Amino acid sequence: MARGDEEFVEFARSGSAWLVRAAYLITGDQLDAEELAQATLVRTYAVWPKVRREGAHAYARTVLLNLLRDRWRRPIREDAFADLPDAVTAPDPAHQVTDRRWVISLLATLSPQERAVVMLRHYFDLSEAQTASHLRVSLGTVKSTNSRALAKLRVAPEAVTEGWS
Structure with a gap:
């Protein structure tokens, strides 16, 4: 692992559930929340050496909000399908x-x-x-x-x- 990766892995383990919960409460959709949390962690990792340890959660929160703001600005583009996908049967823990x-x-x-x-x-x-x-x-x-x-x-x-x- 590169220098600082262990710290990021620990941050990701401790912060990923928090990011998913926050994104879920804002978006109301579990899959969107998980996608946003993952994208937030990817962007945070890209600049991890520059992020201060005590400011890591605040930085991740800012990244999450920027990703959400970008989604609001862009029109939703969905492809139409002839058949609807099967409903997800897994219970939503929330x-x-x-x-x-x-x-x-x-x-x-x-x-x-x-x-x-x-x-x-x-x-x-x-x-x-x-x-x-x-x-x-x-x-x-x-x-x-x-x-x-x-x-x-x-x-x-x-x-x-x-x-x-």
């Missing part, structure tokens, strides 16, 4: 716990930008200024988006839980 299912359902009611703002502000516990810096938007945009998202989340619990039985 839906095994009712609280997680409820939170994920609530987050799904938000737009991608609203989810990103809520995740940065309340899951990562970043300030409004830090959130604005990470998303490259104005402070006012963060404040209004967060306010709008939280208002949606206050109204949504009744609508989300109606379908559960």
Whole structure:
């Protein structure tokens, strides 16, 4: 292994689950989350010698957010197929716990930008200024988006839980 690879392997082992969870809470899709986490680790490894040990998680978070922002900017291109693929039958671990299912359902009611703002502000516990810096938007945009998202989340619990039985 090259110099620093052992450190990166340890970082990847300790941080990959965290990256997948964060990406899943923002995207709402397990496969997208795993793909984003993998891409984040690849990009982080490319500059690993320059990343400070104490800043590795913050750097990975920034890479993850940049990848998400790039996806929002690019139009989704999907190829049409005559036959639909078979549904995945493996149970989603996030839906095994009712609280997680409820939170994920609530987050799904938000737009991608609203989810990103809520995740940065309340899951990562970043300030409004830090959130604005990470998303490259104005402070006012963060404040209004967060306010709008939280208002949606206050109204949504009744609508989300109606379908559960």
